[in-house]
Amino acid sequence: MHPEDDDPGAGLATAGRLARLYLDTLPGRAPARAPARFAPVPLPEEGVGAAEALDALWARHGHGFSGNPGPRYWAFISGGVTPAALAGDWLTAALDQNVQNFEDGPALNLEREALDLLRQLFALPEDFQGCCVTGGTMANFMGLAVGVQVLGRRRGIDVGRDGIAAMPDLRILSGEAHASIGKAAAMAGIGRGRIESLPRLPGREAVDPAALRARLAELGGRPVIVVGNAGTVTTGDFDDLGALGAIAREAGAWFHVDGAFGLFARIVDTHRHLTDGLELADSIASDAHKFLNVPQDSGFVFTRHPGAQAEIFKSISNYLPAPDGEPAVVQHLGPELSRRLRGLPIWATLHAYGRSGYAEMVARCIGLARSIGARIDGLPGFRLLAPVRYNVVCFELIDESGPVGEAETRAFLDRLTADGRLFIGPSIFLGRPCVRFAILNWRTGEADLDIAIEALNACRQAPPPAVTAE
């Protein structure tokens, strides 16, 4: 079949039916399952059209899709998908607007509105300008890249033109920086080796501000990017952004904040204080596919140095015009040229549920995390390792002689994943193997906590799986 003979309505109807089927079965699907192995698919000579192709795809893979956006996928930092964000994402694909510039339609205006809605949601000062990207990693990358350009400019260096080699003494200082900071530093040509890990406060993942001050003094005016962490993955801890921001500013350093999921603490009255001082940031990275519950892949970054940003990200040619004043268009603002209208699902979900809908959802997730943290701490064989400050719970497994080792922790997690009721993961805290999870899905409720506790208990008591010879 050729595309012109294919009825788009039939394909959409099939997609709708299959999506519905998936969503209806989502609560019962195991949050994670080992992928099946298949023989390769031969490329068909004659195609079958959209509807049949989707049915064939579903027959082969449909039963295997895990409950990734479901209520008990708590590993990593993983959000769900709101109904409005899902519908908005579908519409985005149908419209297929290229958002890179203004010349051919209103897409960029819509995306700017979405970014400004986010700015309002987080009560950020008006000079913060947003840009949509694929996720937290790219948002961190952009923060570092713009930071390098600004630090270079202050020293008469144009990194966008001359490259990072022109700033051999650049350093990145952080505490519990997310792995994506290393990735971003490598991608930006800064190098992972230039990241320095600062001492933390006792028993915490938050940086000791005095250690930052001391290290900046030692570096004596060299170019430095300070990365503040609003929400660490293992314990959900927050750096004192006010203190770090003030120290960084005083030293002339760039202050980037990774708020991939922690930024959302700002919208809940009881937890807003965790991000106090965020206004001092030069750049802020966050994710829409985490607490905003927008489908992957969607993140955003706020920066307040648009000129330097365009110096890094501009793309000019005989057929692409140079930046002509502010605000810059996407082709000069972010890492991509052509890209989808990522702002649309964000716009849709923020209008569908508003500030209060999101505040209630984030507050509920925080409350659920706190509640299950307390319950886990009371279970035999488990001990909470850190207070539940936000939406992350971190605990260790114990027996009569104290904490169990890494192998037993791993075996417990393997049993739990195979059990199929809950998906959570391992980490290390204060040098000890631990288990951690985060709750940030609009679907998660009290009933899920009961299911999770039952699963945790059952898998803690079960003996390690027997090893059978093939």
Ligand SMILES: Cc1ncc(COP(=O)(O)O)c(C=O)c1O
């Ligand atoms: C604190 C933090 N920063 C950055 C990232 C990277 O985000 P993404 O996976 O969207 O690239 C994550 C992902 O979990 C995160 O938790």
